[in-house]
Amino acid sequence: MNAFSGLGKLINQFLRQQSITKPTEIQDKAIPTILGSKGNVLLLAPTGSGKTEAALLPLLQKLYDIKQRRELFGFYILYITPLRALNRDVFKRIKNLCQYLDLTVDVRHGDTTQYARRKQAIRPPNLLIITPETLQAILPAKRLSYHLKTVFAVVVDEIHELADSKRGVQLSVGLERLEYLTGTHVQRIGLSATVGNPKEVARLLGGAESDVNTIWAGYQSRKMNLTVEMPTPDKKHKQLARKISYPPHSTARLLRIMELITAYNSTIVFTNTRSFTEVLGAKMALMNPTYQFDVHHGSLAKEIRLSAENRLKNGVSKAIIATSSLELGIDIGQADLVIQYSSPREVSRALQRIGRAGHGVGRLAKGIVLATANLDDIAESGVILRRALANKVEKTVIARNPWDVLAHQICGILLHVPEMQRTELLGLLRRAYPFSDLKKLDLDRLLEFMVERKIAEAEGGRITRGRRTRMFYYEHLSTIPDVKQVNALDVSTQSSIGVLDEDYVTGSLETGTIFVIRGRPWQVVSIEENEVVCAPVTDIDIQAPRWIGEMIPVPYNVAAETARLWSLVASQEESEARRWLEEEYRIAGAGQEHLIKTVALARDELELLPLDRRFVIENFGSGLVLHAPLGTKANEALGVIIAALLRTRIGYDVAVESDPYRILLTSNGRLLPEYVVDILHDYNGKQVAEILEMTVKRTQTFASRFVHVGRRMGIIRRDAKIREIPVDRLIRSYENSPVFDEAMREVLSEKLDGNLVMRTFDRASRNEIEIHVVHTKVPSALARLIVEEKTRFEVIGEITDEDEILAMIEERLLSKKFRLVCMANGDWNSVRTLSTMEDDVRCPVCNSKMIAALFPTDDEFVKVVGKKVAGKPLSKAEEKKYRAGGLTATLVSTYGKRTLFVLAGRGLGPTAASRILHPGLTDRRSLLKAIAEAEKEYARTRPFWGN
């Protein structure tokens, strides 16, 4: 006897045919529960443990039983997933069983053809697989809303993915509207592998007042083999690094990845950004691997993504380099290894990603985190793996009373019924958990806004549809931030190579820019209204596209534990620390070495290491670093507040940058650590909340959020281009409106952690946080992680990467040859390699410093100088040549060898050199950085230079 025996004969026959005889742990628990009751259930089990079947087998049995009693006509079960790709997979998984039971199943989402939609309206499938947005689309539809009346159960798959966004809030009201439409209870079943706060997610699923039966299973028997590795470069890597223009540490990681891909059957390499996925893909392609691989991220065209998934699944390719686009349960076959490039930053993300390896019952999930040579990255990776093994997943933050979703859902309700009383509307909305504490006054204020926009009408207590209700509803079905995307088109084949965010195109691209997509470099040929026309290029100096705001935030718990790990390592005997790091945090080898060394150095420099209850303020001369391991969002907010208060105190602007562990403050004014101590002691949470709000509304982040919310609430046309929107004026005129409040709520809760910062100020003002001030001559090992990060060239990498890149540039420049001609007398003419020259460049014959630096092939110049010295007239061309040479000579006489360095840069002539060089530019590093910048500028503007 097992859970399957409660299912009917036919289902059991089918399962036996598929050689499925034993239910998984979650199936064993869930099937009898769902079969035996109509109550709401939340199923929590690891990735690949058969949750879909745990929910659908009993529901299909119930449906089959109904079919024995009467003819079926309508939708009976809705299966909701966050992704269209998941819809397709669930359909494939379940269609044979449905066919066997003579039940119908179909998928409906944005890609469904008109023909298929019409067919569904005429012959509704019994089980309909949809996205949350499709539910919104069909709820008020004339014919389909009739078919919805027969729904008795809804399954919400990957509920955690929806819960922390407005999609989840919208769905929760959508489910209440569905019940309103059916007039009866609809059983709701949520599925997830990673939920940190199941009680709250259960309420989102079941409604504010509902009891939800939460069933956990399978976490104990989950098998995971997890390690943190830090590849380090050897001589071979360094040589290769030069060849492929890639830093040695990055090259070492690249080769390790390739080695692992070769050793395993099927590998998924996860990165944290789309841009880095492209860089890694491009560099791997340069290595001509013996296997095939693809890149996969949300900015690639659907066909390309599908092809990549299928190629891995069918064994054509051995690897896929992906971002979160492959995290959810998309069926990509049996990957046996997951490589995470750099820390996954969140436990839930680590679990989702590593769970993609050995996806399936009883299989081992093998995951390797390849950390960069960076203390934060190594320690954080270890902490995340420890927390993943202990199933300590982050809590999902469910938005409360988001006004944009509310306005939209009120329109949806008004499409079900022509009119509704305010009190009834309030009651219906409060049934959804995110609006359970919605106040009547707030609803009235929103309705007033809606009436002004003609999306509702109000007469006393009665609310009715407005002229624009239907149009507004259907134009705003999706709550996914409406970042416009622009098609990137290959000019040679006229086919799409992917899509780019509008923000990125307007901010970073212009004709001539080289960027990477699909692992290949492309040059922008032209930027049209809705597309960027590109041509493939064969450049190995690759610049990846930069998507703003895509970095995954590190949560407070992870940051705080990472800092605790540093302190514990510093307080232990080295042998003990090594054992502990390996056992508890899976950190061994070079990573362990680097961590122990850096922590010891930092402790010596800072005297005390930072903790979440002990902040260290480091004054390194040209700035302050506040070491405060509070996580990404809290430090963003803390930085904004402290900078604003410092600005008012010293009367100078204060620049602020933060990461999950520290905040860097710099200014032209005098910044004293005591000022920061005073701020932390003198202000309480309530006071800083006001300061934060005042500061936030002047930021670009707020303006960007305001545009998104404005689009969703109908004050900005959805097709309006960012550059055409008068954002500042709109913000001023909508201050104190629901649009403004919603944008502010989004920034304060999603981008910043206002609450944690308020609590931190409260604790600091009560002296519950120890503050240690230290003065260092140069930034400490911990401060360097942010000071040098600021100027880091690559989107990834360790802090040595920039040095490595600069070293490569320097090596290239030093190998350049110049023809040097003395302009004083024309008595010296020699071709010399830059590396062989002294800093002071002089004529060995007459000791003059007026030395012209020319191309080695330019052997005519010396004759021109000779003519000039002899007082002979020069032709126009010769005069021009002489003047240009003269300019280089003037620069050489002032700046010596530094001039030659600059002139050795790609596309840099004497005019560019005169712009770059100045007396203060004396250190090698700044000079090389200036040259690199100028080279980039040249690459961008090259098409306009003609011949």
Add this chain to the structure above:
Amino acid sequence: MKTEDILRSSFKCVAGHFANLEQIRRIIERISGENGSIDDMIRKLEEMMQDVDVTLKTDLRILLNEIRHQIRKSSG
């Protein structure tokens, strides 16, 4: 409940979901004037479904479903 009442109340309940509202209204007018039993009406509607286009067929099916639902409700 009289046959005509069942027909009219069913129509009212699901009218919002019809694609061919006027046509269904005319059908209801016609058959409710024929003084048959509710089973006769159902049979007639089922017969009509044979030769009409799919959209009207779905409308009739929705109507029939609702009629059966009303019967079940009034008898239960």
